[in-house]
Amino acid sequence: MNFIAMDFETANAARHSACSVALVFVQDSQIIGNYYSLLRPETDFHWRNIQVHGIKPEMVKNSPTFAEIWPELSQYFQTQHLVAAHNAPFDNGVLKGCLDYYDLPAAHFQSLCTVRSSRKLFPDFDNHRLNTVCQNLGITLNNHHDALEDSLACANILLTQEKLFGTEPLKQFVKKI
Numbered sequence: 001m002n003f004i005a006m007d008f009e010t011a012n013a014a015r016h017s018a019c020s021v022a023l024v025f026v027q028d029s030q031i032i033g034n035y036y037s038l039l040r041p042e043t044d045f046h047w048r049n050i051q052v053h054g055i056k057p058e059m060v061k062n063s064p065t066f067a068e069i070w071p072e073l074s075q076y077f078q079t080q081h082l083v084a085a086h087n088a089p090f091d092n093g094v095l096k097g098c099l100d101y102y103d104l105p106a107a108h109f110q111s112l113c114t115v116r117s118s119r120k121l122f123p124d125f126d127n128h129r130l131n132t133v134c135q136n137l138g139i140t141l142n143n144h145h146d147a148l149e150d151s152l153a154c155a156n157i158l159l160t161q162e163k164l165f166g167t168e169p170l171k172q173f174v175k176k177i
Contacts, residue, residue: 001029001162003082003112005155007147008094009053012046015097018066019045019055022147023076024155029162031155035073036148038063042101053145067102077107082174086130086154088113092177110174114157117173121161133157 005024011017023035038055040063050056077083077095085091088111099106118128125136130153134141139156143149161170 001159001167002027003084003155003158004076005084005151005158006091006095007085007151007154008091009055009145009147010049010094011041011043011055011057012049014043015093016066016101017041017043018094018098019049019060020053020147021066021069021073022151023073024148024151025076026155026159029159031152031159034148034152037069039069040065053147065102066098067104070099070102070104074107077109079108079110079176082110082112083177084112084114084154084158086114086133086150086157088115107177109177111177112158112170112173112175114154114161117161117170118157120173121165121169130154130157 003026007022008018009020011019018039019041020038024031025033038060040060045057092111095107115128118133125132130150131141131144134153137157137160139153141149141153
């Protein structure tokens with residue numbers, strides 16, 4: 001299975017306020033690499049978001065904006081690529097919000113939400129939050145709400161689902177963006 005697992009953290013409730021992004025690259029069902037960057041959102045940080053992920057304005061003051069990293073990342077968001085996220089509507093919304101904010105062309109790719117697939121494939125879990133799914137599947141999640149840790153956990157969830165159920169049942173969760 002080939003896919004990219006994605007995660008964003010945001011500075012506030014605005015979808016264009018990405019303050020970190022991570023991608024984990026999976027080829028032939030093996031994790032082969034990753035990308036991580038802090039981002040400098042052109043908006044204020046809300047204290048509650050800082051409380052969740054620990055990223056403070058002073059930590060991103062010398063970081064690139066989303067628009068500055070997009071030329072490097074855009075190659076991964078093509079129609080033939082599958083991009084997974086745990087709660088994909090949120091992460092896809094952040095991606096769209098950033099693209100819109102910086103007046104960049106829309107990205108078109110295939111999306112899979114591991115929250116949705118986990119609800120269907122593991123209905124007996126107490127809930128389907130990232131940390132709960134990881135705990136139930138024996139997947140390490142050391143620093144929840146760190147974009148790289150979360151995208152790595154998402155990749156491992158999807159790889160575990162593939163191992164347990166095969167790729168065919170996962171196809172029902174793929175949406176075109």
